[in-house]
Amino acid sequence: NAGVMQNPRHLVRRRGQEARLRCSPMKGHSHVYWYRQLPEEGLKFMVYLQKENIIDESGMPKERFSAEFPKEGPSILRIQQVVRGDSAAYFCASSQWGGHSNNEQFFGPGTRLTVL
Amino acid sequence: DAKTTQPNSMESNEEEPVHLPCNHSTISGTDYIHWYRQLPSQGPEYVIHGLTSNVNNRMASLAIAEDRKSSTLILHRATLRDAAVYYCILRDQRTGTASKLTFGTGTRLQVTL
Numbered sequence: 001n002a003g004v005m006q007n008p009r010h011l012v013r014r015r016g017q018e019a020r021l022r023c024s025p026m027k028g029h030s031h032v033y034w035y036r037q038l039p040e041e042g043l044k045f046m047v048y049l050q051k052e053n054i055i056d057e058s059g060m061p062k063e064r065f066s067a068e069f070p071k072e073g074p075s076i077l078r079i080q081q082v083v084r085g086d087s088a089a090y091f092c093a094s095s096q097w098g099g100h101s102n103n104e105q106f107f108g109p110g111t112r113l114t115v116l
Numbered sequence: 117d118a119k120t121t122q123p124n125s126m127e128s129n130e131e132e133p134v135h136l137p138c139n140h141s142t143i144s145g146t147d148y149i150h151w152y153r154q155l156p157s158q159g160p161e162y163v164i165h166g167l168t169s170n171v172n173n174r175m176a177s178l179a180i181a182e183d184r185k186s187s188t189l190i191l192h193r194a195t196l197r198d199a200a201v202y203y204c205i206l207r208d209q210r211t212g213t214a215s216k217l218t219f220g221t222g223t224r225l226q227v228t229l
Binding site: 033035044045058091104108109 | 154158159160161162165203215216217218219220221222
């Protein structure tokens with residue numbers, strides 16, 4: 001059973017460009033979470049999605065960031081008009097159940113975004 | 117969310133047991149205690165979790181104080197592959213926020229030969 005997959009692993013963008021980060025959850029998982037880890041900082045929750053629905057986006061910046069998890073295909077985290085402060089590692093996690101404090105979240109290897 | 121406090125760093129010798137402490141004095145009765153770890157350049161991985169009783173699994177043991185205001189993650193025989201940042205996280209089962217993990221600064225464990 002393949003784990004959580006993220007691509008690309010490394011992404012370089014110039015200021016003002018768009019970044020698209022993809023996450024394929026583990027087989028059988030319908031709950032996806034995105035976290036961001038800024039350099040020398042801890043992981044911060046961004047958004048929680050279930051198939052076709054955003055459940056909790058309390059950690060998402062209000063502008064330029066969006067996320068989706070369509071019925072078919074991977075979850076996408078999209079950052080428009082990137083700035084240098086967006087440079088970070090973005091981790092995706094998935095779980096079989098959601099809204100439950102016992103569910104284990106399985107993390108992908110992350111996408112390291114560098115904005116020049 | 118209830119807060120946790122962990123030492124910034126700890127060191128251990130290989131093959132020795134390691135006890136990683138976590139204080140959570142404001143824990144509520146419905147908070148589960150979870151531990152995750154993050155190896156260098158990797159995503160976090162689940163280690164163990166518990167509510168009141170001590171727990172064991174193939175990776176580690178979790179000892180929970182009787183008043184639940186603290187817990188200790190025990191690695192029985194540390195190896196170089198256990199060098200990581202260990203995060204102690206409380207998750208409230210009552211609310212929808214149980215879905216997200218709130219990471220603190222964690223404990224950076226160094227393992228030496």
